Amino acid sequence: MDATDDLTIVQLGLEDAAGGLAISSEAQWNQNEADWNFFLSKAIVFGVRAPDRRLIATAALMPYSASDAWISMVLVTASWRRRGLAxxxxxxxxxxxxxxxxxxWLDATPAGAAVYGPLGFTPxxxxxxxxxxxxxxxTGPPLPQGKLGDLVTCDISxxxxxxxxxxxxxxxxxxxxLVSNGDAxxxxxxxxxxxxxxxxxxxxxxxxxKMVRDIAASESGPLLIDAVASQQAFVKGLTEAGWTVERPFQRMRFGRATTRGDEPPFAVAGPEYG
Structure with missing residues (x-):
């Protein structure tokens, strides 16, 4: 019997935020405590504990609508990887x-995509x-505040x-x-x-x-952006402005598409959220 066969999958709660954050931080992901609290309060989050009760693996299903959900936070602590937990x-x-x-739906790293493909996910x-x-x-004038309703409308589209x-x-x-300049x-x-x-x-x-450039000019620390690769002129402009590519992600779907979006955004909310 594999050493993980007798480890039970359990559903996690808000009390597991610190354990989840420890695993995602070990993996050098960008999620913070607020992200974990949101998942643990709004999503269905599963986990596996080691015999010493320490949280060693997680995965979340975030239902967004009656037809679509996101799988994310698929994490296994380093010492327990490659044993089938994910x-x-x-x-x-x-x-x-x-x-x-x-x-x-999910956004997978190249290693993750190799796992999800055989499970039936399509890119x-x-x-x-x-x-x-x-x-x-x-130094310049602050960017105008955007409207949440406009953000929701664009995102649904x-x-x-x-x-x-x-x-x-x-x-x-x-x-x-949430910022807007009328064009972005x-x-x-x-x-x-x-x-x-x-x-x-x-x-x-x-x-x-221009929007990303103006945001960057008003920020003082490191920035991340998850750009849609098909927006080639946008990605090229970012790299020419000094942004460096860290890693690719492959969006994948399990099951038939029940909804269809229009033109994709220039950048997404993040691989954990889609």
């Missing part, structure tokens, strides 16, 4: 999704995570389903900024190691790039 947890998420009757769009460590400091509760949560966090709209929020820009909506690449 596959077991994803299977548990898929079983829950089947009971709910929802289509599942859709690709993402590129980029980082800017030293934004240029420029891009995703094909309503994520209002998520966007309200992210925009309402301490330190978050973007959300900026805190992460564990860097501020995250996204989603970003605009009517053309030039306006999206």
């Amino acid at each position: 596959t077991r947890l994803v299977d548990e998420c898929l079983s829950s999704a089947n009971r709910l009757g929802v289509t599942c 859709t769009i690709q993402l590129q995570r980029l980082r800017l460590d030293r934004p240029p400091v420029v 891009a995703m094909g389903f309503d994520r209002r509760a998520l966007l309200e949560e992210l925009a309402g966090r301490l330190g978050s900024r 709209l973007a959300l900026v929020r805190y992460g564990r190691t860097a501020r995250h820009i996204g989603p970003v909506f605009a009517d053309c690449p030039a306006h999206a790039l």
Whole structure:
């Protein structure tokens, strides 16, 4: 019997935020305590504990609508990897999704995509995570505040389903900024190691790039953005401005597409949220 066969999958609660944060921090992910609290209060989060009761693996199913849900926070602490725990947890998420009757989506690292493909996930769009460590400091007028209703409308058009509760949560966090200049709209929020820009909506690449440039000029620390790879002019403009590519992500879907989005955004809310 494998050493993990007798480890039970359990559903986690808010009291597990510190344990989850420890695993995602070990993996050098950008999630912070607010992210974990949101998942543990709004999603179905599964976990596995070691014999000493320490949390060693997690996976979450976040229902966004009656038809679509996101799988994320698939994490295994280093000393317990490659023993099948991630596959077991994803299977548990898929079983829950089947009971709910929802289509599942996720954003996978290259290693994760190799695992999810055999489970029946099919690739859709690709993402590129980029980082800017030293934004240029420029003194200028503050960016105008954007409207939450506009953000929700743009997001529904891009995703094909309503994520209002998520966007309200992210925009309402301490330190978050929802900014607009009339041609583009973007959300900026805190992460564990860097501020995250996204989603970003605009009517053309030039306006999206100007928005990101203006945000970067008003920030003092490192920044992350998860750009949609098919927005080639946008990604090229970011790299020319000093952003460096950290890693790719592959968006994948399990089941048939029940909804269809229009033109994708220039950047997404993050691989944990879609």
